Amino acid sequence: MVRPALEFVVQELETLKQEGLFVNIRTLESPQGAWIVVDGRRVLNLCSNNYLGFCNDPVLKEAAKRAIDEYGVGPGAVRTIAGTMKLHLELERKLAEFKGTEAVVSFQSGFCANLATIPALVGRDDVIFSDELNHASIIDGCRLSRAEIIRYAHCDVDDLKTKLQEHRHKFRRALIVTDGVFSMDGDIAPLPEIVKLAREYDAFVMVDDAHGEGVLGKGGRGITDHFVLHGEVDIEVGTLSKAFGVVGGYVAGSYELCEYLRQRGRPFLFSSAVTPADVAACIAAVDILLQSEDRVQRLWENACYFQNGLKSLGFDIGKTQTPITPVMLGEAPLAQEFSKRLFEEGIFAQAIGYPTVPRGAARIRVMISAVHTKEDLDFALEKFAKVGRELGVIA
Numbered sequence: 001m002v003r004p005a006l007e008f009v010v011q012e013l014e015t016l017k018q019e020g021l022f023v024n025i026r027t028l029e030s031p032q033g034a035w036i037v038v039d040g041r042r043v044l045n046l047c048s049n050n051y052l053g054f055c056n057d058p059v060l061k062e063a064a065k066r067a068i069d070e071y072g073v074g075p076g077a078v079r080t081i082a083g084t085m086k087l088h089l090e091l092e093r094k095l096a097e098f099k100g101t102e103a104v105v106s107f108q109s110g111f112c113a114n115l116a117t118i119p120a121l122v123g124r125d126d127v128i129f130s131d132e133l134n135h136a137s138i139i140d141g142c143r144l145s146r147a148e149i150i151r152y153a154h155c156d157v158d159d160l161k162t163k164l165q166e167h168r169h170k171f172r173r174a175l176i177v178t179d180g181v182f183s184m185d186g187d188i189a190p191l192p193e194i195v196k197l198a199r200e201y202d203a204f205v206m207v208d209d210a211h212g213e214g215v216l217g218k219g220g221r222g223i224t225d226h227f228v229l230h231g232e233v234d235i236e237v238g239t240l241s242k243a244f245g246v247v248g249g250y251v252a253g254s255y256e257l258c259e260y261l262r263q264r265g266r267p268f269l270f271s272s273a274v275t276p277a278d279v280a281a282c283i284a285a286v287d288i289l290l291q292s293e294d295r296v297q298r299l300w301e302n303a304c305y306f307q308n309g310l311k312s313l314g315f316d317i318g319k320t321q322t323p324i325t326p327v328m329l330g331e332a333p334l335a336q337e338f339s340k341r342l343f344e345e346g347i348f349a350q351a352i353g354y355p356t357v358p359r360g361a362a363r364i365r366v367m368i369s370a371v372h373t374k375e376d377l378d379f380a381l382e383k384f385a386k387v388g389r390e391l392g393v394i395a
């Protein structure tokens, strides 16, 4: 029941339902994994960001339990007052080693890392050049900064150059910001060209590597390693909630940048630190990745196998270059119906529509994981074929 002043909320919900944009939030009754129990059904999981299978890894779980025994459950404060524990510093050191940067500063999430970083570096007198398909947390960070925001066409370096030429000189500082791997399409930002333009136009570069780390580069070291751009990208943002399987975010870069964000990043200053259990589990994940590339290799083998299977069935999987696999369906109601039918067939793959993707570009986004077996992927292909034919998406 809402009071009349909030009546609009009821109408908004109704509109979302009519437009096929109401998100049906499913509930997991099991740990993350290749197979999960959702709303009472055991289904094949094709939509988590658990790229490397770390979410329920015994080594990470053990590390978390030990950290609880040693450090308790809560950090008790924000990082700058009394919430920085030895574990936080150990994680930052390990991540810097993994990413090959001078330093790392960690945050409560990738979202927080973007909100902390952008407003700390640019303000009213400055300009941000932002890819039009950047993640919501980048967009919100840009808005919070109050800098002028100039959107350039998706991954279009010619458009970026034109806009730099036209606008750069009117502002004090300039930031070029892009997702590394675009989370809804799976394509990769043209980072070498962006870095070159940044040098030419006296701008600094920030890349959000949320879907690149654990996936791209040697042993999953991310987009900078993928393009061999070590030391060339000013700010690398990451999340610990996807390939790393836990929760948290970070910025990797120079020692001075990380020091500055500890002083000026508002979520770092005003929101409590990540819990000891989470931090310890993250450290364990980084340790595993520092030692072995096996999981990352399995992830790519699985992704290639599944994507080739979908393509030969006749599905449009857009322009992905990574394990993110969009199955393009067009209108949101079709995507919702597809997802519903898949679920009935034992496959959990959520439909994604506006505002997460543009109107008319609704899709099922399949997330492949290193823990899927070939039998799992064959099962999924068989069900996609069945539902695709039934709904007239493929012949």
Ligand code: PMP
Pocket: 109, 110, 111, 112, 135, 137, 179, 183, 208, 210, 211, 239, 240, 241, 248, 249
């Ligand atoms: N950036 C990108 C590109 C993302 O896809 C996400 C997660 N959806 C985030 C940031 C936010 O990360 P987190 O879940 O750690 O807040």
